[in-house]
Amino acid sequence: METNSLLLILILISSLIPGILILLLDEAQAFQRNFLNLFGAVAKVALVGWVFVGYMQGETYAFIYGLAPDLTFALKADKMGLLFAALSSVLWLVTTLYAIGYLKGGKHQRRFFAFFSLCVTSSTGIALSGNVVTFFVFYEFLTLSTYPLVVHRGDDKAVEAGRTYLWYTIGGGTVLFLGVVALFVLAGPIYFGQTEIIASLVSENTLQLTLIFFLMLSGLAVKAAIFPLHGWLPISMVAPAPVSALLHAVAVVKAGAFGIARLVYDVYGIPTSEELNLLTPLAIFAGFTIIYGSVKAFYQDDFKKLLAYSTVSQLSYIALGVAITGVLSATGAVVHLVHQGIMKITMFFAAGNVAETYGFYRISQLNGIGRKMPLTMGAFTIAAFGMIGLPPIAGFVSKWYLGLGAVEAGSYWVVLVLLASSALNAAYFLPIVYRAWFCEPDQKEVLPKYRGPFEAKALLLIPVVLTGLFSLAAGLFAGSNYSPLAIAREIAEKLYPNLP
Amino acid sequence: MDILIDSLLAILTIYLAFRCMLAPKLSKAVFVFFAFGLMLALAWIRLGAVDVAIAEAAIASGFMGVLMLDSLRDFSLIFSKNQERLEETASKIPIKKDSYHWTTALALGLGLILFLLISIQAIWEVPQGGGLTAIAEANLPMSGVEHPVTAVLLNYRAYDTWLEIGVILMGLLAIFAAGGLKQYRKPGLAPAQDPLLRKTILIFTPVLFLFGAFLLYFGKMGPGGAFQAAVLWGAIGILLHLGGWTVFTVIPRRMRQILVTIGLGFFMILGFTQMATGGAFFEYPPAYAGFLILVVETLAAISIAAALTAIFAFLTK
Amino acid sequence: MKEFPTSALPALLVGLPMLLATMSLFFRVKGRALLGVLGSFLVGSLAFFAFIEVAKYGTIIHILGGWEPPLGILLRIDPLAAVFIGLTAIIGIFISLYSWWYFRARIASIGRFPLFWPLWFFLWAGLNGLFLSNDLFNLYVTIEVITICAVALAVLSGEAKALKAGLRYLLAAIIGSMAYLFGVALIYGSTGTLDLNLLGEVLKPGNTKTFALIVITLGLLIKKAAFPFHFWLPPAHSAALAPVSALLSALVVKGAFYMMLRLWTEVFEVSLTFAAGQLIGITGAAAVLWGSWQALLQTNFKLLVAHSSVAQMGYLLMMFPLLIMAPGQDADSAEWLAPAWTAGIFQVMAHAFAKASLFLSAGIVVMALGHDRIESLRDLVAWMPMTAMAIGIAGVSLIGLPPSGGFLAKWMLLKGVFLSGQWWWAPAILAGSLLTAGYVFMLLRLAFAPARVKDPFRPVPKILQVCALLLALGSFLIVIPAENLIQFLEGSKSFGSGIESIMKGGGYGNE
């Protein structure tokens, strides 16, 4: 096998093998487990970095294995996939650190970390998959590997949440399956990027193609939590903080959003999608979800639930960006994929820290928490400002591009949606920030569960600070050549070769 | 004249089959079943299938009938007046009872009649296939026996027969399995019986043995053969069992095992030997075919007889 | 048939298990188990060897007794048979290993069953005989061998419940084989031959053949527990001992399916119409929906798994409508035949692995709990992670989620359905998947839920759990060599062939 194909396999294996090995370990072998985990995570980051650099220098990376006649397992690196893979692997490393700290002394760590690894394997698999079938395989694998994480707590509430999660995702998976098979039958094995195949079929199979698009879209929309298929997301907040972080920032929801981007950009292609009028409904649903999510978030008192609804809202920015044609909005969509991930993970880490250290789960308990945990809340504040869209933080960049894109495409209602959503974001994030920094603590002094040199466990603190810095850096250095923005821009320009 | 006899026999057979199903008392149904078997045996003879007639009379009607009869006692359906009445109401096909709604019964009946009509039409139209008589006859000299049915059973389609001997052994094991395991080691002791019965049985034993041996040997050139002989020999065992001689407790365990498996085992070993010497499975060297077939038949008959005895002894416990 | 190489292999494949079964009668309980395990490896390696030979030389035949058909009987291994024999061998080995430990565990409710080993090897001989057979009547004998052994194994526990289920099973099976034999009689009467190959050449359409086809198909449908005739399966499979349930649902029901596949594609091509295929498909779809729905309602683990067998066997039947061309379609240019066949074969394999694993897991659960009420599976994940995982993995394969064998089967089935234009099967396939997901995750949900009692599970030997887990993994691993396997299968005559529903010779009336 060539080195280049081997590299892709290695990226997957770097988390798959630790996952399997961890399952075989004993519950008590914490050191070995952590070592395997971290080793896999670091290796994955390194490998993705290697491939990324190689790809930028013009190498090609592909791996194909025939499962059955015309049913192939294909991995292929392209820019969008690599961007997502990089996001997953970096955030996995961070989250692993966090999870080790968070779960220390907890039960069933073996199971947790094993499935955690499998989850990231599928997430990178989704990023690197080269055709629709492979994408679908990893997409479903992701569902399965996240289920044990969602129900990790094992109490009745968690189990119920797991059930809801499964009904949504398996149902979505089934619909997606139908779409994928139908597409396969109509157009043969489609590799990502071969938009000309569909384009050549449009004239004769308009109805079928429209139907297939919406089948696949509704399958993907479940994970992307687009209204009305978002119901599982707030409920599965019962999972431990690292899981929520990973679930909401990287793995599951992003898989859906990434899938939608793939579907529109690399399977149907923008010209075809426009010709079939597929994007307007998507834009409308996405726009509605943005407002809906924000409004719902406004009424939440549970910290994590609030973040969950915020995620529902923020994710649809990506779908919206995909649905609006134009280089700028495409840039906005792709870059928001990364930026939202970094910011949201920061917020979840922060929420987890607060909960873990002081046992606070509600926003009303957060008075004056900023003074007790300045680093945590500092990172949170950065992320919150980013979400609202204040410069120079990452969120501003993506919103700016989305807005510009909307103006460019002439969809002024989208600008309204963005403005309204920003206002709502501010309305529910700013009170938290205000409470944290400016309100007096409650009368009853709550003692932290943790005592030590820092405000929280070091392993919990480092990740949140890191990601907070990332979100700041992504905005500050957006102009540099290797920033997510620059890469997103390249991707978008490639999608619209005819535009300036 | 032929038609008259045949039609009479056919009508009688069908009537008896109906009685088997519809007789109000189950015990009566079992007795009718005996008669049915005998009629059927006559029908086989009318069709020129003497081998089948013997097999039918001996195995399907005789052996099975005896088992049925014995089961009647098990189900306490004979020898007790109360049970008889109880059973009368409970076990016949309840055409007018509430347990079937009449529409269901009607639908089932209509479906059955429809099926019957279709099958009659299908059978009526069976084209002349020609059968394999000619080929069987042409190859008869090479088969080692003179009777075509034996040739088919032990040579042309020896594989089927081998499996069939296996099936009997499996049936025995299956019956053991159904009976729960604890009884597996100790075959039952029959109660001491009437002296006259014992005397009669003793008289019959050599006769049966002789006749069985005759059938076995005669199978080479005419109707008869391993299965028919086996049932006669099995009958010896059954009779002895009924007479209070517990055949199976006398014979040591190892011996019992050997008796039951030797037919299948020898047949199989023979097949393997044939393969080892370059032939096919069950390909007899033509010179010894007749002798080997006789040996196989004898051992098979012994095994089957032992199995039948064991089945009976085990079931009547 | 002379063009094929002959070899002793086919005869050995039947003879060896038979020999082992007979031999095992002479051993005491412990020796019997040892012989059983060693013997299963022996038969397994023979099957493996046969597989290799078939891959090398193609179809291998063995003319029994040196008498060529139509007078004699012919055994032949073509790739299709080789795959089934190989499948039987792999699952057989695992189940043998499992049974060894299962019967060694001296738990009062399990005990040791000396009759298991001989009966199991007789069953194995019957299965191999069935897969190898090329003769209508011989098929009857082998299927009777299978029936008797299967029922005997099913009632091994000697409980009234099992006995009753076993009697029901036996009666259903006898009706099935009698119906089958009735069809065989008609066919023999009208053609004078029993050999499948010769029959395929000489059979002409006509009322008789159509009727024979109907009774044979009905008989086989009863034997494989197709929808309206499935009544016997759930009680029989759920009341048996764990390894036996695994054997019954993984292998035994496949025998009747294999026969039906062979007979439809090799013998009865002339009598089949498009409507016949649709009818079979409808029973399949009904079985999928009904079986899955019933499984969802069960409160006992084994009953749930047994009902799921009814549903999964339904998927197999849905392959038949695709094999029969609608009027005007040409079998040579039909591109959905290969997917349909692949779907069938992979469904057989994936179901065999997954179902065997599920029943073995059920056995472990019963061993640990003393009963199999689903409600008691709580906290299984923490106590027996391997078993929980086996249940999960096997369940995922049943649902048909990627990358399992079940996924490949359902993918191919859906593909065939769309390619052939018979899209109306798709909803049933997907609804079946969803319902399957429903009951599989019902199990998993409980497995993750907290236990209500302290120390709910008794310890169970690890090796049992490993067996179940490996079988479950098997249902995923079969996907890896899929392409090679399909290439291998293409060497058999019937694989990928379709049936043109033109009534050759004018439709009605004989000749």
Place this chain on the structure above:
Amino acid sequence: MMIKEIFIVILLVAGCFFFLAGTLGLLRFPDLFSRLHALTNADNLGLGFIAAGIALYIASPWATVKIFFIWILTLLSSATSSYLIARFQREQEKSKNGEEE
């Protein structure tokens, strides 16, 4: 030849008559013992006549011996079985009477 055929016919008719009588007795007689009586007596005799007729008809010494054996064995078995039935019935009645008293 004529005489032999007449003999054969007479024997067969006589045999059939006894069978008929035995069957009638079986159907019409009131209790078990008299039924048995009718059946065994008449049937054995009827069978004897028919056997003799057939033996005469075939007119081969070996066949005659075989037919004779058939008759003897039937006699033996029917006698034994009717004896057993009768004995069983008597024991049943005895035990029933015993219970009633």
Place this chain on the structure above:
Amino acid sequence: MKIGTYEIYSLTSAILFAIGLGGVFLAKHFLRKIIATIIMGAGVFLCFVSFAKRDALTFADPIPHALVITGIVVAVTAAAFALSLARRIHKLTGEDTFGNEK
């Protein structure tokens, strides 16, 4: 239409099969169900042998005869097994029908 031995018995065979089939489904008592399966079998075997009679040359076709002997033995073995199951069930539970349970 010629009516001969073959025709009469082949028709009988169909009727016997139908009686047996109906009996297995409709009869309630185990014993009667088992008898019904044997009657079904008798129908099938009669069908086989009547063909042998029809296709007879110098002697009747021996193949069906052999098949039927095999068939009878197999069928009787199965029936005996069924009988043993039925008796065992009766012994354990006192039931002699499947009852109304599903």
